[in-house]
Amino acid sequence: MCHVIELTQSALREILREAKNVYIQGGASTPTYLLDMIGEMDIGGLSFYHIELGGDVFLFREDHTDRFRDYSFFVGANARDALQKGWTRYIPIFLSDIPWFLRTQIRLDLAIVNVSTPDSKGMMSLGPTVEAAKVAVEVARRTIAQVNGEVPRTFGDSLITPGMVSHFLRHDEPLHVTKRERPDEVDMKIGRNVAELIPDGATVQAGIGKVPDAVMLSLSDRRDLGVHTELISDGIVELMERGVVNNRLKAIDRYHTVGTFAKGERKVFDYLDDNTSVQMRSVEYTNDTSVIRRNRMMHSINSAVEVDLTGQVSAESIGPRVISGVGGQMDFVRGSSLSEGGKSIIALRSTTRDGKSKIVPFLMQGTGVTTTRNHVQYVVTEYGVAELRGKTIQERVTEMVSVAHPRFRSELEEEASRILRA
Numbered sequence: 001m002c003h004v005i006e007l008t009q010s011a012l013r014e015i016l017r018e019a020k021n022v023y024i025q026g027g028a029s030t031p032t033y034l035l036d037m038i039g040e041m042d043i044g045g046l047s048f049y050h051i052e053l054g055g056d057v058f059l060f061r062e063d064h065t066d067r068f069r070d071y072s073f074f075v076g077a078n079a080r081d082a083l084q085k086g087w088t089r090y091i092p093i094f095l096s097d098i099p100w101f102l103r104t105q106i107r108l109d110l111a112i113v114n115v116s117t118p119d120s121k122g123m124m125s126l127g128p129t130v131e132a133a134k135v136a137v138e139v140a141r142r143t144i145a146q147v148n149g150e151v152p153r154t155f156g157d158s159l160i161t162p163g164m165v166s167h168f169l170r171h172d173e174p175l176h177v178t179k180r181e182r183p184d185e186v187d188m189k190i191g192r193n194v195a196e197l198i199p200d201g202a203t204v205q206a207g208i209g210k211v212p213d214a215v216m217l218s219l220s221d222r223r224d225l226g227v228h229t230e231l232i233s234d235g236i237v238e239l240m241e242r243g244v245v246n247n248r249l250k251a252i253d254r255y256h257t258v259g260t261f262a263k264g265e266r267k268v269f270d271y272l273d274d275n276t277s278v279q280m281r282s283v284e285y286t287n288d289t290s291v292i293r294r295n296r297m298m299h300s301i302n303s304a305v306e307v308d309l310t311g312q313v314s315a316e317s318i319g320p321r322v323i324s325g326v327g328g329q330m331d332f333v334r335g336s337s338l339s340e341g342g343k344s345i346i347a348l349r350s351t352t353r354d355g356k357s358k359i360v361p362f363l364m365q366g367t368g369v370t371t372t373r374n375h376v377q378y379v380v381t382e383y384g385v386a387e388l389r390g391k392t393i394q395e396r397v398t399e400m401v402s403v404a405h406p407r408f409r410s411e412l413e414e415e416a417s418r419i420l421r422a
Contacts, residue, residue: 019109023136029129052076054176074325096287128262152273183214292335300332311373320366
């Protein structure tokens with residue numbers, strides 16, 4: 001590791017005592033071993049910043065709240081209870097703006113990352129999670145790298161030199177996997193409805209979950225698709241393996257799948273390892289609207305918690321209770337809608353697990369609006385496609401009622417008539 005210093009417990013304690021603001025690489029690459037070491041130390045006064053963290057994280061437990069402040073840019077399932085109890089704090093921010101935050105809003109003292117073993121020239125890779133971690137390494141006064149033989153070697157903006165790391169600790173541990181949930185028939189109906197909007201040669205962006213997975217499965221008969229996304233999932237990897245995604249018609253980054261982080265089962269990370277056809281780029285690039293729009297026929301597919309009758313979208317909270325984050329939805333909704341031949345698509349089931357309508361007259365009180373009705377083009381459920389762009393309020397209401405569950409349509413029409421008379 002050249003001149004990089006191997007980390008000892010005493011050195012770690014000293015570094016933390018001199019630090020105030022710390023950034024943690026998250027997602028599949030969360031450096032669990034290093035975090036556990038920190039959690040066991042008798043230090044305090046630190047503020048931690050991160051996107052979604054994987055695994056059992058000490059910061060989300062009550063016994064550490066008197067020593068540390070934790071700030072989440074995106075709330076994963078493992079942090080929801082901690083957020084409700086005040087053990088972590090949520091910063092609503094576009095994913096593309098997090099590098100700006102790290103550069104200008106705090107003085108970043110330390111970045112903690114999980115990297116691949118060095119190659120013959122000492123280069124290490126951030127693996128499947130670049131997002132804002134690369135920027136954090138660039139701006140932090142110090143960087144501690146957990147050198148982990150389980151981290152795949154990826155390319156793009158993921159490579160870091162030994163000179164960017166001040167201390168390293170060798171420890172192998174598995175990456176955090178996300179168990180794949182297979183879509184049911186309702187999800188597949190949504191997937192087929194979305195797929196009808198996506199032609200051969202399109203470039204796509206999609207998230208993770210049963211509905212995006214259903215969309216990917218429904219695209220298996222397409223040709224010459226490209227991918228420019230924030231998240232690389234199991235479904236995207238399968239389309240690449242089948243040759244459906246070859247990126248040969250992309251206007252930029254031809255022959256390369258571009259993402260900023262990967263999430264899924266272990267085979268996703270195995271596929272990324274040493275694969276030069278995949279470029280893991282900084283979120284400053286992947287989620288830049290001016291970059292996204294340069295992709296001809298850019299199609300973004302994003303989800304929602306609920307959508308109101310005029311097209312307002314919430315994807316981050318149920319009322320005031322935050323369950324995820326702003327993420328990159330707006331980045332891609334706007335970028336794809338500005339793309340030549342592009343479309344932005346919001347895809348969701350028409351009802352919740354307990355049978356309530358996700359198409360509602362008004363968003364629940366206290367709900368955060370993730371995407372405004374001015375930006376929404378298409379809303380897709382298992383009952384069809386609502387096309388909203390350029391439509392009047394009355395026309396939007398009619399479109400939205402048509403994709404609601406039939407059980408709720410009369411009620412929604414009655415409520416809509418009251419809204420329109422107001």
